[in-house]
Amino acid sequence: MNFLSxxxxxxxxxxxxxxxxxxxxxxxxxxxxxxxxxxxxSGLGKINYVGFENFIELFDxxxxxxxxxxxxxxxxxxxxxxVCIALMCAYLLTGIKRGQMFYRLAFFFPxxxxxxxxxxxxxxxxxPIHGLGGFFESIGIEALASSPFTTKDTSLYAAAFVDGWxxxxxxxxxYLTGMYQVDNHLYEAADIEGASKFQKFRYITLPMxxxxxxxxxxxxxIWSVPVFDYVYILTGGGPAYSSEVVAxxxxxxxxxxxxxxxxxxxxxLMFFYVIFIVGIFGLLxxxxxxx
Amino acid sequence: MLVSNxxxxxxxxxxxxxxxxxxxxxxxxxxxxxxxxxxFSEFGLNPLGPPSEVRLQxxxxxxxxxxxxxxxxxxxxxxxxxxxxCLAVSLLAGFSLAKLNPKGSTVIAIYLLxxxxxxxxxxxxxxxxxxxxxxxxxxxxxxxxxxxxxxxxFATFLIRSYMIRLPDxxxxxxKLDGANTFQIFFRIALPLSWPVILTAGLIIGxxxxxxxxxxxxFITDPNFKPMATILFSFQARFxxxxxxxxxxxxxxxxxxxxxxxxxxxxxxxxxxxGGLKE
Numbered sequence: 001m002n003f004l005s006x007x008x009x010x011x012x013x014x015x016x017x018x019x020x021x022x023x024x025x026x027x028x029x030x031x032x033x034x035x036x037x038x039x040x041x042s043g044l045g046k047i048n049y050v051g052f053e054n055f056i057e058l059f060d061x062x063x064x065x066x067x068x069x070x071x072x073x074x075x076x077x078x079x080x081x082x083v084c085i086a087l088m089c090a091y092l093l094t095g096i097k098r099g100q101m102f103y104r105l106a107f108f109f110p111x112x113x114x115x116x117x118x119x120x121x122x123x124x125x126x127x128p129i130h131g132l133g134g135f136f137e138s139i140g141i142e143a144l145a146s147s148p149f150t151t152k153d154t155s156l157y158a159a160a161f162v163d164g165w166x167x168x169x170x171x172x173x174x175y176l177t178g179m180y181q182v183d184n185h186l187y188e189a190a191d192i193e194g195a196s197k198f199q200k201f202r203y204i205t206l207p208m209x210x211x212x213x214x215x216x217x218x219x220x221x222i223w224s225v226p227v228f229d230y231v232y233i234l235t236g237g238g239p240a241y242s243s244e245v246v247a248x249x250x251x252x253x254x255x256x257x258x259x260x261x262x263x264x265x266x267x268x269l270m271f272f273y274v275i276f277i278v279g280i281f282g283l284l285x286x287x288x289x290x291x
Numbered sequence: 292m293l294v295s296n297x298x299x300x301x302x303x304x305x306x307x308x309x310x311x312x313x314x315x316x317x318x319x320x321x322x323x324x325x326x327x328x329x330x331f332s333e334f335g336l337n338p339l340g341p342p343s344e345v346r347l348q349x350x351x352x353x354x355x356x357x358x359x360x361x362x363x364x365x366x367x368x369x370x371x372x373x374x375x376x377c378l379a380v381s382l383l384a385g386f387s388l389a390k391l392n393p394k395g396s397t398v399i400a401i402y403l404l405x406x407x408x409x410x411x412x413x414x415x416x417x418x419x420x421x422x423x424x425x426x427x428x429x430x431x432x433x434x435x436x437x438x439x440x441x442x443x444x445f446a447t448f449l450i451r452s453y454m455i456r457l458p459d460x461x462x463x464x465x466k467l468d469g470a471n472t473f474q475i476f477f478r479i480a481l482p483l484s485w486p487v488i489l490t491a492g493l494i495i496g497x498x499x500x501x502x503x504x505x506x507x508x509f510i511t512d513p514n515f516k517p518m519a520t521i522l523f524s525f526q527a528r529f530x531x532x533x534x535x536x537x538x539x540x541x542x543x544x545x546x547x548x549x550x551x552x553x554x555x556x557x558x559x560x561x562x563x564x565g566g567l568k569e
Contacts, residue, residue, distance in 0.1 A: 011396075012393050019402070021443060022443055022444065026406055092309055106317050111562070114522075116503060117522070130338040130533065131338065170563065254415070254419075260416060275408075
């Protein structure tokens with residue numbers, strides 16, 4: 001493998017471009033942000049060090065607390081609904097030979113589409129006049145007779161639904177890959193023992209795909225932190241902050257009010273939360289959890 | 292491969308459930324397609340079904356109203372620019388990490404792995420101020436650099452995991468023949484890696500075509516905007532003209548749908564490879 005190890009500086013030449021471009025766009029601005037969160041900078045003029053004042057102010061802001069709560073809700077929704085549906089569909093797919101490719105493509109296709117397109121589709125479908133509003137009204141679901149994106153009680157769930165609709169096919173494919181690695185003899189043995197379909201899932205499939213399953217939970221938790229597109233496009237965080245999420249909160253402070261120090265404080269919290277989650281999963285792996 | 296773990300008669304209810312979910316995934320997109328070829332006057336009576344009369348004129352109408360000649364050009368420029376720049380840096384790095392093993396390569400791997408999980412919100416504002424300072428706002432090259440950096444860690448790992456499986460004997464033989472490292476890279480590693488180059492290129496291109504947050508933030512001049520943010524403002528501009536809106540959305544979907552039909556396996560394996568890495 002080390003066929004050129006005697007001239008290892010050449011190996012570094014190959015790595016420099018990617019490191020350079022990544023540091024330039026992501027590394028250095030990230031470090032700047034971690035430093036600026038302790039200042040009251042507005043993007044222009046003098047930079048004053050203010051200590052942890054931004055963080056104190058943040059946790060006094062009830063809109064920020066609301067946004068955090070919504071992100072937690074979002075995470076919980078994504079850890080349950082798409083995961084259960086995807087597990088079920090993937091498990092059912094393993095039992096099907098004819099037409100399996102068709103299902104896979106159908107489930108996966110929405111994942112390929114842009115957030116703007118998906119949002120447009122569902123804005124139309126949930127439109128009270130054109131879309132399914134009339135249909136929902138006629139079958140007695142009054143809550144969906146008006147657009148759920150403009151109703152306070154439903155706006156967050158509606159945005160999460162559209163994001164989840166686009167995302168769950170991705171999970172199906174991941175779980176399916178894991179399920180195909182399960183040794184078939186286990187199922188045959190279970191058949192001889194007379195195990196039911198659900199028992200086979202619970203006692204063979206689920207334990208065997210555990211590494212992929214746990215990993216999927218981790219990426220869902222991490223990806224639920226910077227959620228932005230679907231909320232920004234569908235509801236803009238409204239009405240009346242009912243669907244405000246942390247990323248949208250940050251965006252408003254960063255690019256509408258140019259509150260650099262304050263926005264950096266929000267970004268810093270998001271960053272440490274993600275590192276914390278990755279750290280926990282890393283620790284569990286160290287402790288021999290086989291994930 | 293798995294032998295069916297269901298008895299045959301059980302397969303029918305399975306199909307029933309799966310078809311329901313497949314319809315949930317596909318029908319909304321089908322409605323969008325129907326609406327894109329529906330005359331505007333038909334929306335009141337028939338908002339969801341297939342059109343009674345196909346009106347392809349919606350597409351030229353949307354094309355002209357949204358000045359899509361320019362917008363298509365903008366997006367294509369971003370896609371090709373990012374794919375080329377990102378592939379170039381990632382191929383070099385992936386080759387080095389797979390076959391040259393520089394001292395301290397684990398540090399770089401860890402740096403790139405952390406880089407993948409940093410939320411964009413942490414660095415987007417300092418980056419914006421930096422780009423303002425460098426006059427890169429509202430330029431395509433500025434966005435191409437950002438997109439290349441965003442996708443480079445993923446592409447590097449994808450390429451690395453492919454190149455690591457190329458047989459070492461080939462490289463050793465070339466070295467014995469007196470080839471230097473750059474010649475080995477261009478003459479041996481690159482020609483053997485075209486499958487992963489294609490996969491990575493498709494995934495990067497898809498990500499750039501669909502990207503919203505950075506396009507929204509770094510390009511505010513409508514003359515330079517790509518498809519995603521143009522479609523967003525299009526939805527507000529023609530709020531009630533669903534025929535025009537849907538046609539514009541289909542124009543954004545069509546290239547992806549065609550490429551997806553041609554390269555389904557590459558898209559699926561490429562997009563899920565991040566989730567399956569051990």
